[in-house]
Each structure stands twice: as C-alpha cells, then as structure tokens.
Amino acid sequence: MAELTPRYGSDLIVDLLRVLGIEYVALNPGSSFRGIHDSLVNYNQNRNPEIVLCCHEEIAVSVAHGYAKAAGKPMAAIVHDVVGLQHASMAIYNAWCDRTPVLVLGGTGPMDTTKRRPWIDWIHTALVQGNLVRDFVKWDDQPSGLGAIPKTILRGYRIATTEPQGPVYLCFDVDLQEAPLEEGIRAPEPARYRPPAPLQADSDATREAARLLQEAEHPLIIADYLGRNNSSVLSLVELAQLLAIPVIDRGARLNFPNTHPLNLTGKERELIGSADVILGLDVTDLYGALTRHDAKSRRSELAIKPGCKVIHVTLADLAVRSWSADIQELAPIDLPITADTRVFLPALIEEIKKQGTFSRAATDERRKHLAAQHHEIRARWQDELKRRWDERPISPPRLTHEVWEAIKKEPLLLVAGAFRGWPQRLWD
Numbered sequence: 001m002a003e004l005t006p007r008y009g010s011d012l013i014v015d016l017l018r019v020l021g022i023e024y025v026a027l028n029p030g031s032s033f034r035g036i037h038d039s040l041v042n043y044n045q046n047r048n049p050e051i052v053l054c055c056h057e058e059i060a061v062s063v064a065h066g067y068a069k070a071a072g073k074p075m076a077a078i079v080h081d082v083v084g085l086q087h088a089s090m091a092i093y094n095a096w097c098d099r100t101p102v103l104v105l106g107g108t109g110p111m112d113t114t115k116r117r118p119w120i121d122w123i124h125t126a127l128v129q130g131n132l133v134r135d136f137v138k139w140d141d142q143p144s145g146l147g148a149i150p151k152t153i154l155r156g157y158r159i160a161t162t163e164p165q166g167p168v169y170l171c172f173d174v175d176l177q178e179a180p181l182e183e184g185i186r187a188p189e190p191a192r193y194r195p196p197a198p199l200q201a202d203s204d205a206t207r208e209a210a211r212l213l214q215e216a217e218h219p220l221i222i223a224d225y226l227g228r229n230n231s232s233v234l235s236l237v238e239l240a241q242l243l244a245i246p247v248i249d250r251g252a253r254l255n256f257p258n259t260h261p262l263n264l265t266g267k268e269r270e271l272i273g274s275a276d277v278i279l280g281l282d283v284t285d286l287y288g289a290l291t292r293h294d295a296k297s298r299r300s301e302l303a304i305k306p307g308c309k310v311i312h313v314t315l316a317d318l319a320v321r322s323w324s325a326d327i328q329e330l331a332p333i334d335l336p337i338t339a340d341t342r343v344f345l346p347a348l349i350e351e352i353k354k355q356g357t358f359s360r361a362a363t364d365e366r367r368k369h370l371a372a373q374h375h376e377i378r379a380r381w382q383d384e385l386k387r388r389w390d391e392r393p394i395s396p397p398r399l400t401h402e403v404w405e406a407i408k409k410e411p412l413l414l415v416a417g418a419f420r421g422w423p424q425r426l427w428d
Helices: 009-019 031-043 057-071 081-097 146-161 203-215 230-243 268-274 341-355 360-387 396-407 419-426
Strands: 024-027 050-053 076-079 103-108 139-141 168-173 219-223 247-249 277-281 291-294 299-302 309-314 335-338
Touching: 009 031, 009 146, 009 168, 024 031, 024 057, 031 050, 031 076, 031 103, 031 168, 057 076, 057 081, 057 103, 076 081, 081 103, 103 146, 139 146, 146 168, 203 277, 203 309, 203 335, 203 341, 219 230, 219 268, 230 341, 247 268, 309 341, 360 396, 360 419, 396 419
Parallel strands: 024 050, 024 076, 076 103, 103 168, 139 168, 219 247, 219 277, 277 309, 309 335
Antiparallel strands: 291 299
16 A cells, blocks of 8 residues: 555544554544544545444444454544434443443534534534543543644553553544644654553562462462453463462453363352452452342342451552442452552462472362362253253353354354353353
8 A cells, every 4th residue: 555645634643543553443424523534435545444334333432342352452433523422421431341442533523613513513512522421531632733633642542552451532623634734744653652561560569479379278369350461361370270279250351261170160159268368360349259249138248258368469449430430349458469460470470489388289189179179060050051951031051052053163252241151151
C-alpha cells in the first residue's frame, strides 16, 4: 500500500489508529463522526483498520471488548455523539468492570455554535461529552485543536493498555475532523509512547510469600483475572506443580488448564475451609471467594479457619472509582501485594527455588492426593451430564456437551464464562 498523505483531521486520526496496530473499528454510522468514517473508507481504503458494521453502539463496544480478550490487544469502537454514547454506556461499563482495554471514539458538535444546524446539532452536543462515562472509563479527552489529536490518541492508547487495563473515551469535534491539516502535523513514532513496564512487587513481600507457601501444609491458590496474559497461566502451572498446590479458577479469564490434575475447581468450600495459606491472584471479589453467603438472611461470614494466612497479588487498588461499587467488599489480607502477576509469579517461583525449604516428600504425597480429588470432580460432572441428559428444556450440561461436539476440532479460545461454568467442567 502506497504511503498516504493525510489532508484532514480525520485522516490523521485514522493514521494514528493504523500506526498503533488497530486492525478493526466497530461502528454504527452516525453523522457526528462522518469525517472519520469517510477517512476510513476513502483515505484508508477500509484496511487496517477495517470497519466492522454494527446495528447498535452497545454491540459495537461489545465486539471490541470481546476482540481485546481474544486477541490480547485493543480494538476501536466509534459511537455517535450524545445518543450513541448513551447507547454504548452499558457496554463501556462492562469493559470497565472486566478490566478490558477498548478505544471508544466519538464525535460531537460542531463546538462552534455558529456552525451548527438548527435543532439536531444542538441536542446531539454536550459540554463535555465525556462527563457521561467519566466514572467508568480510565480516561477521557476532547482535543480542541488539530495539533492535540496525536497526543490524545497516543495517551489514550497508553492508558487503556497500562495495567490495570480498561476503556478510554476520545471525543472529536466534527469541525476538527473535517478541518484541513496544517503543515508538519503527522503521526509520531508510537514506540516512544508505549505503556510502561509491568509493576513488580517489593522483594521483601515476595520472600515472605515464598516462605508462607513452602511452610503451608494445606496451601491453596485462587485465580481470577490472571489469565488475561498467557505467560501468567504458564507461570501458574509451574508454581502449582512445584509445590503441589490446588488451584481454584474463579473464571474471569481462563486461568488454569481445566484438565490439569491440580485444578480442583468445584471443591472450593472444602479447600477454603481447610487451607492454612491462601494465595489470591487477581481476584476481583476476594471477600466473596473467602466467605459463605446465606441467601435468606443476606449475611456472609468468612469460611477460612482461624490462623489461615491470606496473600493477595493484584492491581485492583489502582483502578477505583467512587461512583461504582465494583471494588467489592474489603477482604482481610495478611500480605497484600500490589504487582502485575505476569512478572510476580516468575519472581516468586525463583525465590521458592532459591529458598528451597519445602518438603519434597510431603509435596509428592499431596500431589497424589489432589490428583485423585481432581479425577473425582471430573467424574462427578460427567455423572451429572448423564443424569440431566433428557431434561426439557435442554439442560446447561447437555447444551455444553453438544456445542463441544460441534466445535472441538476447531481452533478456539474461550474468553468468557458461559453456560453456568459447564464448558470448564466438560470441555477438554
């Protein structure tokens, strides 16, 4: 593809999306971003990024949400001024709660009131439009000049992809989109504006976590969002195997192989109640994971035994908004660690090997015992599938089995929980 020469503000916006590696843009056409739409089609020939046409703004943002989870990188969604942003707000909030990077772009205005059409441009313009979603995006911006567009998009991308990740909203005045570009305004080199290195834990905290896990007789790992990085999954497998620690997968991502003999998801109640050390890894609702809840009385009580030490490695405290209660109840933690599990787990494994104080005989014995429990759990799921095979309407386990039979030879990636957790129980 020949090098393109941008002529308008909207061409520059599309150039920036391309240099950032954005492959797709989901949108439901709207007049407030007609400039960007035109540049995607006529300037960029609808290639890198390519338009994914949607029938509703909520669908557009949801498509970008799912893409980010499957591809491991963000996608853009463009929504129409005030009304499109209102439509998209539920999907943006979903991406916020799911800590998923989405570049939400929008149009507004003209902000120059002398250029507005009667009625329609007035009711479709807000001051400032980002106020509508500011409580559940990591950042929003509305540049006021052509020269500010590159830094707005580069900063938005950097913020969205810096852990803990999340959606951002970038709004562009329709007048700015259609304005001729001035000399010297070009897309900068994105490598100089990339996200920072992942946050590592304090070395003393890592040493203490290693000591506690090695001394434990009944250690337990609870994982939730860790699986957003494939390398973290591999590290978790290595850690679990090193010390023969059972893993409970809470399912915000696929965190641990469901057929691994140390995956004991399904025995949460027994394992949490008997554990003497619990390592939580990116657990969104740690309090909920550690408690028993009575639906009738609406009361919860801790299910861990007295003296159980709780370690939690998370970046959740860096993504807090007062407006939403998605922070969940505050859980009691003996060793809180603010770190990215992608780099923490390798450091923890190295420290455990360095200390080398765990009993290999006890570890091997625990490994055999846990493997037997894993096979028992898998057999129980199969028995329930057989028992509920003829239910009408079709039961979740039967439906899950039938879907698996249809797709099992296809390359796939399960990025979200579904069918009430049955895929993790029945799929191989």
